[in-house]
Amino acid sequence: MRTISVQKIKNTVAQLCIQANLVLRNDVLKQLKAAYASEKKRIAKDILGAIIKNAGIARREKLAICQDTGMPCVFVEIGQDVKISGDIKQAINQGVEIGYKKAYLRNSIISDPLKRGKSGLKPAVIHFDLVKGSKLKLTVFPKGFGCENKTQLKMFKPTARIEELKQFIIEAVKNAGPDACPPYIVGVGIGGTADYAVFMAKKALLRKVTSQKSQVTSKLERELLKEINKLNIGAMGLGGKTTALAVNIETYPTHIAGLPVAVNISCHALRSAGALI
Amino acid sequence: MRKLKIENLKAKDKLFLSGVIYTARDQAHERLAEAIKKHKKLPIDLKDRIIYYCGPTKTPKGKIIGSCGPTTSSRMDGFTPLLLKKGVMGIIGKGSRSKEVIAAIKKNKAVYFLAYAGCGALLSKYVVKAKPVAYRDLGPEAIYELEVKNFPLIVGIDCRGEDIYGTKR
Numbered sequence: 001m002r003t004i005s006v007q008k009i010k011n012t013v014a015q016l017c018i019q020a021n022l023v024l025r026n027d028v029l030k031q032l033k034a035a036y037a038s039e040k041k042r043i044a045k046d047i048l049g050a051i052i053k054n055a056g057i058a059r060r061e062k063l064a065i066c067q068d069t070g071m072p073c074v075f076v077e078i079g080q081d082v083k084i085s086g087d088i089k090q091a092i093n094q095g096v097e098i099g100y101k102k103a104y105l106r107n108s109i110i111s112d113p114l115k116r117g118k119s120g121l122k123p124a125v126i127h128f129d130l131v132k133g134s135k136l137k138l139t140v141f142p143k144g145f146g147c148e149n150k151t152q153l154k155m156f157k158p159t160a161r162i163e164e165l166k167q168f169i170i171e172a173v174k175n176a177g178p179d180a181c182p183p184y185i186v187g188v189g190i191g192g193t194a195d196y197a198v199f200m201a202k203k204a205l206l207r208k209v210t211s212q213k214s215q216v217t218s219k220l221e222r223e224l225l226k227e228i229n230k231l232n233i234g235a236m237g238l239g240g241k242t243t244a245l246a247v248n249i250e251t252y253p254t255h256i257a258g259l260p261v262a263v264n265i266s267c268h269a270l271r272s273a274g275a276l277i
Numbered sequence: 278m279r280k281l282k283i284e285n286l287k288a289k290d291k292l293f294l295s296g297v298i299y300t301a302r303d304q305a306h307e308r309l310a311e312a313i314k315k316h317k318k319l320p321i322d323l324k325d326r327i328i329y330y331c332g333p334t335k336t337p338k339g340k341i342i343g344s345c346g347p348t349t350s351s352r353m354d355g356f357t358p359l360l361l362k363k364g365v366m367g368i369i370g371k372g373s374r375s376k377e378v379i380a381a382i383k384k385n386k387a388v389y390f391l392a393y394a395g396c397g398a399l400l401s402k403y404v405v406k407a408k409p410v411a412y413r414d415l416g417p418e419a420i421y422e423l424e425v426k427n428f429p430l431i432v433g434i435d436c437r438g439e440d441i442y443g444t445k446r
Binding site for chain 2: 107
């Protein structure tokens with residue numbers, strides 16, 4: 001057994017919260033720059049230019065990329081040969097609080113979803129996964145709610161044609177329209193159960209926007225991206241050919257009686273940061 | 278701000294705003310609407326004001342304001358006609374508005390602006406003064422008075438009810 005201290009976890013989470021919120025992911029920035037270069041429509045180019053400039057100011061001046069510093073989501077992969085010295089959930093939430101405070105990030109979390117009231121910095125939504133080995137992987141994903149509000153789930157019949165699935169995914173993007181800060185990154189989860197499909201759709205956003213998972217899904221990803229970019233929603237919804245920067249699909253085995261499909265959209269400020277301890 | 282000639286603005290126009298604007302988002306809207314309905318005194322005069330749908334991050338040391346981009350406007354749709362009736366002349370946000378809001382903008386000869394969405398760090402550079410003036414207990418959702426200089430905007434809905442998203446919906 002390898003022992004990892006909660007202190008180490010706390011410090012790492014704090015640092016990852018700051019990095020994720022202040023430094024735009026390289027793969028996202030790269031796609032934005034490519035979109036800027038290929039965009040012909042003037043207003044779209046102007047907005048893409050502002051988005052790229054914004055990322056530079058945020059990084060240099062240590063300002064949040066977006067004022068919505070999100071609901072902090074933390075993905076934890078614990079090696080089964082790791083022993084944690086103490087309360088890991090508490091350490092993660094403390095780390096979130098320290099990081100968010102240090103970087104002057106926003107109090108966006110209310111402790112009771114119905115009573116609402118005063119907002120604070122924690123808790124995070126934490127996903128644990130047990131994996132082989134003796135390491136611990138932490139990924140902080142601050143998810144803004146402008147785009148989180150556009151999440152969709154549909155339980156298809158097992159005999160549904162792929163075209164129906166595609167239509168549903170495209171409709172979800174259409175439905176988000178200009179409101180959730182396009183150009184989007186579209187996370188899709190196919191299979192599993194209802195809850196697991198939504199989880200995969202979110203997790204898909206953690207994958208590099210320039211990477212490919214499997215041959216089957218990458219074909220589907222390419223086709224969907226092409227069709228989504230024909231919607232003419234464009235940056236800020238003002239038209240142009242950049243409605244989405246990427247479509248990332250995750251799949252999982254499912255039941256003979258069903259075919260769950262979930263869409264979790266990210267705004268152009270897709271922020272995450274990870275570390276391996 | 279008086280110099281802002283709303284009737285001259287057309288949907289899709291780009292402009293740079295200098296003057297005073299007030300932030301207000303979900304909770305502040307709910308409180309303002311509640312106060313108006315109960316005929317209570319409002320914490321700020323709404324006549325000829327510009328409301329900015331924004332909840333900034335905390336202000337880092339040595340800065341005037343933190344990241345301060347627009348939030349999704351459609352969440353405020355239910356409150357907007359009432360606020361326009363009370364004299365609000367302009368609104369800044371992101372995204373589309375309901376038919377009712379477009380009609381109310383036309384009726385009250387007001388204007389709806391779009392600010393660069395998801396560019397809170399960039400937009401903070403155009404804020405020269407910031408202070409909370411009402412509902413301080415709401416933290417990021419308090420009403421802040423912002424003095425802005427050359428704040429970049431795009432006209433989303435003009436006083437004739439022309440909607441930048443109209444042709445696509």
